[in-house]
Amino acid sequence: MNAFVATFRRDVALMWAGGGALAPLGFFLGATMLVPLAMGPDRALLESAGPPLVWIAAALAVLATLERLFQADLEDGSLDQMMLSPAPLEALVLAKGAAMWCVIGLPLALAGAPAAIALQAPPSLVPAIVLSLALGTAAFIGVGLIGAAVTAGVKRGGVLIALIVLPFFAPPIIFGSAVAGGDEVGAALSILAGCALAALALGPIAAAAALRLQAE
């Protein structure tokens, strides 16, 4: 477990030193601002259609941070050292994902509260939206690990990661948006939790397999 903690702590420290959640948060709020600009500031229209759009902003904000997740480790040789650890590579990949969730996913979920209010979500729904975003960013990151790992060797692979990962974002977006739209909140939240668990179970396994190939 030591290696897991060491990897988690190091990634948190490095991400923090690299600006932490500042850029993704700014991106998230900027994308949220574009929604009323595209739909018009009409209150009734925003009330009926606005809140689920925080999910688009959150998905894009996570996507934008995935590219360097493993690429840096592949380029500077850290990946080789990870493979020589007594801990399985899957666990270390999960540690990196957990670090990313703490530094980027959780702040995004919290920022979801003001963003949802700005998009005219009913205040009573805001706690559920924050919770759903916390689960949803975990699911995004779990699936994102796979996209980041298979494209780690591709220079300027940002668009490629997005293309690969976006269809797998469909389930969390669907259930997350249902929460934000106030439809079947309880059921959607529990399915969302299932999505996050499945993504965090499958993601590290597939990502570790891809990273072992990248190191060849």
Added chain:
Amino acid sequence: MSASGPFQDKPALRVESLTLSRGERILVRALSFDAGAGEYVEVRGGNGSGKTTLLRALAGFVKPRAGKIAVEGAEEPTLALHYVGHLNGLKGAATAYAHAQHWAGLFGASAARRDGALARVGLTAQAELPVRVLSQGQARRLALARLVLAPRPIWLLDEPAAALDARGREMLSALIEAHRADGGLVVAAVHDALGPEPSQTLTVTA
């Protein structure tokens, strides 16, 4: 050779008719050798001859096209060895000490060893500096600190003296000799002789 050191499960590398390729290109063809405790094996060969691929195969990163590699000295092959390649495995934003701390966790080393490792490679004064301000030679020393930080019987070194000055090379030779005296095994890919007398020399030509 003396094999009375701390490595009780005597380390050994047994390579049998190993063939390695990169795509369709064969780099190493039917290579066989045995190496045991206290040995220092030098791998020689020109640029692009497959020295790096050979070391990465010994480390278990590259799957052989044919043949067998057996690593002894720990219950799992990857736990028996250290690999210091062309890439130092360092993060520019983290300090030298933070690296030592991270590796101690990653490889399961004690706190005492962690604190001693930077001194062994002569980086005590630089411990709190971020890696991005270190010179190439100092960064190389930091990468070599992994070797003393967590004791592992087999060292695989790819051009370990790259960017090191004369004193750094002496330090490296001393590390290798001490490891051999402890009953360890060192395989190094080099262009010029490192200093220690090799117990065997392998030449790879693709």
Added chain:
Amino acid sequence: MLTYLANPARFMAFSAWAAPLFFGLAVIAFAVGLPWALAFSPADYQQGETVRIMYVHVPAAWWSMGVYAFMGVASFVGLVWRHSLADVAARAAAPIGATFAAVCLITGSLWGAPTWGTWWEWDGRLTSMLALFIIYLGYIALWSAMDDEEKAARLAAILCLVGLINLPIIKFSVDWWSTLHQPASIMRSGGSAIHPSMLGPLLTMAGAYLALFAALLMMNMRAAIFRRRVEAARMRGGEA
């Protein structure tokens, strides 16, 4: 059969006559199926003549999923046994599957215009097909972005298998989503509700698509193997 063909040389010998054979079968099946479906089969009592798009649309939907399943099997074999012919097969199948998915989407849209009164409806099935099409695009893009073919094959295989696991989840969530947003399914086609007189031309067309897939797959694989041989020969020539 499969283990026999696993040898590239035997595959080349087999496909040299099998590819044209399947191509011929496809031509015959289309020659029978298309007129049958488009002229001689009965019109639907609700949808009239527009139901004929189904004979192009439904087999494309079936086989775009079937091809992906085939790629999943090939990827698994390539990944576990490191078999290069399986890698070649998975890669060669992808553009065909993507084309089937595109045909399905386009004919679905054309079908939607007269029956739903709109070119696009976010119907559950069409949305899942769109997701499958995008997964195909991602798979093909990953292949073409990598220089090292061997590595690309393994990584694409991982991606393909991840997609295979995810597709039912995507399908489930899209179905959940579409029942949430529209009370009843608009489209009533395919499945067992189909009239027997429509089954004949539909199965003929499905057979035609399958034969076409087999022929195109073998041709793509042959092209890939020839290209590899040329590259290998050039490398040997360059070294000498």
